[in-house]
Amino acid sequence: xxxxxxxxxxxxxxxxxxxxxxDGLKLAELYAEAAYNSSNSxxxxxxxxxxxxxxxxxxxxxxxxxFQFLKKYDRES
Amino acid sequence: xxxxxxxxxxCLPVEDANGLPNEHYTCPSVFKEEKDILLFxxxxxxxxxxxxxxxxxxxxxxxQGTPLFIVRTKENRVRVFQNTCRHRxxxxxxxxxxxxxxxxxxxxxxxxSTDGHLxxxxxxxxxxRNLHGSIDRSNLGxxxxxxxxxxxxxxxxxxxxxxxFEDSMKDLIDRWxxxxxxxxxxxxxxxxxxEVAANWKLAVENYCESYHLPWVHPGLNTYSRxxxxxxxxxxxxxxxxxTKVYKQLxxxxxxxxxxxxxxxxxxxxxxxxxxVYPNVLLGVHRDHTFAIILxxxxxxxxxxxxxLFYSCKNTSKQLRRENMKLWKNVFEEDVxxxxxxxxxxxxxxxxxxxxxxxxxxxxxxxHYWVASEIQNGRKQKD
Numbered sequence: 446x447x448x449x450x451x452x453x454x455x456x457x458x459x460x461x462x463x464x465x466x467x468d469g470l471k472l473a474e475l476y477a478e479a480a481y482n483s484s485n486s487x488x489x490x491x492x493x494x495x496x497x498x499x500x501x502x503x504x505x506x507x508x509x510x511x512f513q514f515l516k517k518y519d520r521e522s
Numbered sequence: 523x524x525x526x527x528x529x530x531x532x533c534l535p536v537e538d539a540n541g542l543p544n545e546h547y548t549c550p551s552v553f554k555e556e557k558d559i560l561l562f563x564x565x566x567x568x569x570x571x572x573x574x575x576x577x578x579x580x581x582x583x584x585x586q587g588t589p590l591f592i593v594r595t596k597e598n599r600v601r602v603f604q605n606t607c608r609h610r611x612x613x614x615x616x617x618x619x620x621x622x623x624x625x626x627x628x629x630x631x632x633x634x635s636t637d638g639h640l641x642x643x644x645x646x647x648x649x650x651r652n653l654h655g656s657i658d659r660s661n662l663g664x665x666x667x668x669x670x671x672x673x674x675x676x677x678x679x680x681x682x683x684x685x686x687f688e689d690s691m692k693d694l695i696d697r698w699x700x701x702x703x704x705x706x707x708x709x710x711x712x713x714x715x716x717e718v719a720a721n722w723k724l725a726v727e728n729y730c731e732s733y734h735l736p737w738v739h740p741g742l743n744t745y746s747r748x749x750x751x752x753x754x755x756x757x758x759x760x761x762x763x764x765t766k767v768y769k770q771l772x773x774x775x776x777x778x779x780x781x782x783x784x785x786x787x788x789x790x791x792x793x794x795x796x797x798v799y800p801n802v803l804l805g806v807h808r809d810h811t812f813a814i815i816l817x818x819x820x821x822x823x824x825x826x827x828x829x830l831f832y833s834c835k836n837t838s839k840q841l842r843r844e845n846m847k848l849w850k851n852v853f854e855e856d857v858x859x860x861x862x863x864x865x866x867x868x869x870x871x872x873x874x875x876x877x878x879x880x881x882x883x884x885x886x887x888x889h890y891w892v893a894s895e896i897q898n899g900r901k902q903k904d
Binding site: 487488489490491492493494495497498499500501502503504505508515519520521522 | 649
């Protein structure tokens with residue numbers, strides 16, 4: 446089994462669990478992790494949008510860095 | 523007699539006037555008309571600011587079919603917004619909550635700050651793209667409802683057409699300047715709701731006058747007799763009654779609530795009870811105030827939300843309990859007569875009734891306001 450693929454699957458499971466638990470802080474971190482692990486910028490920005498949105502709602506300490514990530518790719522202003 | 527002529531009779535001097543006709547208490551279409559003209563176009567009571575004591579607290583409130591929410595912003599300001607996302611009109615806040623960061627729409631996650639700015643529009647330009655040239659966030663903030671906090675009450679003007687609150691209520695604000703200071707809500711020992719099977723205006727009318735006190739509140743009569751009361755009338759804004767013999771509540775040890783500071787000597791023994799048109803009933807005393815917010819639920823049902831306020835935070839819980847019990851008893855004594863008047867409004871030959879020229883003028887003052895506002899509203903519509 447591809448080690449990278451396994452990580453992605455585990456991350457998906459963790460994201461689903463965090464959604465079910467309504468754990469916003471954890472969810473933002475997991476989406477950000479998915480973004481940083483992504484192989485291309487479009488995929489990364491998709492996950493980072495989710496991370497940033499949930500971070501905004503939950504006042505996550507990394508909200509600003511998520512914003513800057515998206516801004517760098519002209520996806521947020 | 524045609525409707526206009528009937529309302530013209532309501533507007534006659536009190537000694538010649540009749541009260542409002544039955545349809546103003548029973549008819550769904552008149553209720554809707556009054557909702558627009560009397561509640562939405564004026565400064566109406568919505569809630570008390572104490573319902574959102576901490577920064578980030580938000581409470582959804584359906585006001586006469588309009589979904590709103592009240593929120594205490596990061597700047598510690600009370601604001602009122604329409605409870606709908608600017609995207610698909612989704613309800614933003616379903617239940618009371620504490621907002622940590624942004625208000626996120628549960629549908630597509632558009633995010634708003636607590637002061638109403640649209641701050642993020644996830645994937646609006648496609649996956650991973652929060653921007654699109656046609657989405658100007660600066661024009662897509664939450665729809666704010668004009669609001670003002672006074673005497674602990676959040677007042678709103680839904681139509682956005684009323685003069686500023688301070689201008690609208692200037693004479694009452696001046697009259698009660700002594701009480702224009704921080705008021706401390708007494709918490710769970712200081713709020714209760716009474717459901718009344720009657721039109722909201724009957725609760726106002728009953729509150730305005732002291733005529734009924736000897737018969738409906740015999741307990742008060744032992745120290746606050748009819749002749750100790752005076753009328754308060756201010757055409758088109760408020761009316762009510764005052765007493766010259768307010769007696770403070772005391773516990774077994776003779777302790778009472780602390781007074782509001784720097785009150786005029788008048789308040790040593792005076793108390794005043796004023797109906798602020800349309801739907802807020804206020805009372806002031808040297809040591810506490812109260813607000814009753816009347817929330818109509820159709821033409822024949824009203825919720826009376828009662829809140830008591832004190833001069834400081836740390837008042838005796840036991841005394842607050844006793845004070846709430848006292849007022850609850852007084853207000854519940856009014857329920858049978860208010861409901862009885864409502865039943866009477868189904869008598870087809872009831873003509874609105876005649877007023878006592880001496881005792882009923884504060885009530886007539888309210889009827890005059892309702893009739894004249896409805897007449898003006900109908901004229902503008904024609």
